[in-house]
Every structure is written in C-alpha cells, then in structure tokens.
Amino acid sequence: MPASANPMVPSDLDAWLSANDRRIHEELFEFLRIPSVSARSEHNSDVAHAARWLHQKLAAIGFSVETIPTAGHPVVLGEWRKAPEGAPTILVYGHYDVQPPEPLELWASPAFEPTIRDGKLFARGSVDDKGQLWIHVKALEAHLATRGTLPVNVIVVAEGEEEIGSEHLGPFVDQHAKRLAADVVIISDSAMFAPGIPSILSSLRGLAYFEINVQGPSSDLHSGSYGGAVVNPAMALARILATFHDADGRVAIPGFYDAVRPFPNAVIDGMRTLPFDDAAFMHEVGVASLGAFRSKRARTGRRKVAQESGATLAHHVRRSELVEVVLAKIAWKNQVHQLIEQLGDATLRGQRRVFVVVDVAVVREHRVAAEASRFPSIRLEGGIGMNALTQV
Numbered sequence: 350m351p352a353s354a355n356p357m358v359p360s361d362l363d364a365w366l367s368a369n370d371r372r373i374h375e376e377l378f379e380f381l382r383i384p385s386v387s388a389r390s391e392h393n394s395d396v397a398h399a400a401r402w403l404h405q406k407l408a409a410i411g412f413s414v415e416t417i418p419t420a421g422h423p424v425v426l427g428e429w430r431k432a433p434e435g436a437p438t439i440l441v442y443g444h445y446d447v448q449p450p451e452p453l454e455l456w457a458s459p460a461f462e463p464t465i466r467d468g469k470l471f472a473r474g475s476v477d478d479k480g481q482l483w484i485h486v487k488a489l490e491a492h493l494a495t496r497g498t499l500p501v502n503v504i505v506v507a508e509g510e511e512e513i514g515s516e517h518l519g520p521f522v523d524q525h526a527k528r529l530a531a532d533v534v535i536i537s538d539s540a541m542f543a544p545g546i547p548s549i550l551s552s553l554r555g556l557a558y559f560e561i562n563v564q565g566p567s568s569d570l571h572s573g574s575y576g577g578a579v580v581n582p583a584m585a586l587a588r589i590l591a592t593f594h595d596a597d598g599r600v601a602i603p604g605f606y607d608a609v610r611p612f613p614n615a616v617i618d619g620m621r622t623l624p625f626d627d628a629a630f631m632h633e634v635g636v637a638s639l640g641a642f643r644s645k646r647a648r649t650g651r652r653k654v655a656q657e658s659g660a661t662l663a664h665h666v667r668r669s670e671l672v673e674v675v676l677a678k679i680a681w682k683n684q685v686h687q688l689i690e691q692l693g694d695a696t697l698r699g700q701r702r703v704f705v706v707v708d709v710a711v712v713r714e715h716r717v718a719a720e721a722s723r724f725p726s727i728r729l730e731g732g733i734g735m736n737a738l739t740q741v
C-alpha cells in the first residue's frame with residue numbers, strides 16, 4: 350500500500366512517508382504478530398514482548414522511554430520535551446494489548462499473521478489499537494526525521510491492560526500525575542468515521558458494571574400453589590433492570606447526569622453533517638431497529654441522509670428475501686410517504702409479508718396511517734412499545 354501524494358500532507362513529510370512506506374508496514378506487521386493478549390496469563394511473556402518492542406521503537410525515533418511496571422502489565426512511557434519554551438505538551442494515549450482472538454474458526458486468515466485483502470489489513474489489534482498507536486509513532490518519526498524537531502512536547506503513554514479494564518492505569522496516572530501533565534490528550538484508541546472521513550472524537554462512551562443478586566425462595570415452588578403470593582426473582586430482576594432507563598433511552602438513575610457536560614453546539618453541528626446511514630448501520634450489526642436514543646438523535650438532524658435511507662431501504666426490500674424490514678427512523682415526512690409508495694408497489698405486493706416499524710412519533714407527526722390506507726395491502730397494526738407496526 351504505497352503512500353500516495355496527498356495535498357494535505359506537506360511535501361517533505363509526504364516524500365519521507367513514501368520512501369519509508371515499506372518499512373513502516375513491515376514494522377507494523379511485526380507489532381501485530383506479537384500475540385499480546387492481556388486477558389490470558391499464558392500470553393504474559395507476549396504482552397511483555399510487545400511492551401519491550403514498543404519501548405525500543407520509541408527510543409529509536411529519539412524519545413526517552415521508560416517501561417514502568419504496575420501491579421499488572423507495564424506502561425510504556427515515551428517523552429520528547431525539546432520543544433521551544435512555552436510550547437504546549439500533548440499526550441498520546443494508546444494500548445499495546447489485544448483481545449483474545451477466539452473463536453479462531455471465524456478468521457479468514459490467522460489472527461496474528463497480518464494479511465491484506467481488498468486493500469484492508471486483517472490482524473488482531475490492527476484497528477484496536479496497534480494500528481492507530483503506530484500511526485502516531487510514525488507521524489512523530491516523520492516529523493523528527495525530516496525536520497529534526499517537533500513544535501510541541503510529546504508524551505506517549507501505552508498501557509497493556511486496556512482490554513481487561515485498565516485496572517492499574519488509574520493508580521499509574523495518580524502516581525505520575527506531574528510527569529503526565531499535558532495541555533491536550535489524544536486518545537489513539539478510536540476510529541475514523543468512514544474511509545476518507547477522518548474524525549475528531551470529542552467524547553467516548555464509558556461503562557460501569559455491577560453484579561446484582563436477587564434472592565428468592567429457598568427451593569423451586571409450584572406456580573399453581575405459590576404463584577402471585579411469592580415474588581419470582583427473575584421478574585423482580587427484570588423490573589429492577591427496567592428502571593435503569595426511561596422510554597427515551599435516558600439513564601434514569603438519580604444523579605447520573607449531574608457531572609455530564611452538554612455538547613457544545615459546534616460538536617452537535619459537526620455530528621449532524623456526518624453521512625450516517627441508519628439502514629447500512631442496522632444491516633452491519635444485524636438488528637431490525639435502532640434504540641430510542643439513536644432515533645431521537647436522528648430526528649434532530651441530517652435531513653439529506655434521511656432522504657437517502659428511505660430509498661435505500663425500499664431497494665433492499667426488493668433485492669433481498671427479507672420478511673422483516675424495520676424503519677426505526679424515517680424522520681421526514683417526504684421519506685415516510687416515499688417509502689410507503691415504494692412498498693405499496695405492485696411488484697412487492699402479495700409476494701411476501703413485510704413489516705415496517707416506524708417510530709411512533711413519526712406515525713403521529715406525519716399521519717403515516719392515513720398515507721398507508723391508500724394501499725389495501727398496507728395495514729397499520731398499532732403500537733408496539735415505542736414503535737408502530739405497519740404490515741404490507
């Protein structure tokens with residue numbers, strides 16, 4: 350994959366990247382061949398190998414590097430602090446550990462043997478996070494090799510426990526807070542929005558998990574004798590879990606949003622311009638509808654894409670043998686009408702049953718029922734939870 354001349358890249362860097370393209374790839378392949386699976390103790394020596402490897406590579410481009418042990422896997426800390434007085438310091442975070450590769454039979458090529466197919470690189474860790482981390486290291490190398498300096502101070506922090514919850518990163522940061530002080534933190538552990546669309550992620554979703562034990566009766570009970578009188582722990586648990594979110598998908602736990610800052614308008618505007626395709630997204634993840642959060646967000650923007658997704662979906666219905674089509678979001682009136690028009694088409698009618706789930710708000714706002722009634726084969730089934738079901 351030779352680097353092509355890119356007008357966005359200054360010519361000296363572009364020339365250097367082209368000249369070093371083969372080596373950069375070969376080194377990345379070396380990195381990817383190390384099975385640094387942090388979750389498996391039998392891979393501990395591989396995880397240590399990956400840390401050593403990265404340490405050497407950072408040192409080779411002119412960083413001062415230290416591999417700092419933690420109670421788990423070590424943190425590789427690279428520093429370059431020769432920027433002019435007053436220059437800002439940026440910290441690049443990444444991780445050199447990877448997820449276990451199982452189930453192995455689902456790999457078309459071995460997980461730890463990088464393989465290029467259709468212009469894409471396949472290997473465990475190639476997009477999480479060795480590839481991204483490597484891009485940062487090589488960008489730094491390109492600058493240092495061609496210009497001998499960087500305009501900013503740079504700290505690279507690479508941990509080996511991201512895939513197992515980063516248990517020891519917090520204590521590490523606390524312990525080295527002064528040394529890690531930076532004006533900007535760049536998380537390398539993220540993705541481009543789509544090929545050709547580089548992205549700046551302004552926030553990431555986190556997670557919190559808990560184990561809940563619900564205690565029930567001491568033995569199995571006959572439903573005829575005890576049902577109703579004794580609470581079924583499975584039902585109690587379902588009720589507890591159902592209280593975590595409201596019908597709009599917002600977290601309903603008191604205080605949850607207290608420290609959450611609202612998105613600046615510029616970020617919201619930026620998100621609205623992204624060419625997100627709901628139908629393609631649903632197809633990719635194999636679901637028939639999207640969550641309320643997604644559809645609500647969709648209603649707030651992206652008129653143009655919504656127009657496209659309506660047509661795409663109808664096209665998909667015709668092309669495939671789908672018996673269930675779901676439209677979690679048709680945000681704009683024209684598209685609802687257009688889709689119904691297309692689904693009501695004689696070529697489709699009578700061939701198979703197609704279910705169209707339309708967000709209930711859309712049904713209300715755009716009088717989908719009235720529209721659907723124009724076609725004898727379309728029947729509105731009524732609300733199902735958040736959605737209404739239309740049957741063709």
Ligand SMILES: [Zn+2]
Nearest residue numbers: 477478511538
């Ligand atoms: Zn990651």
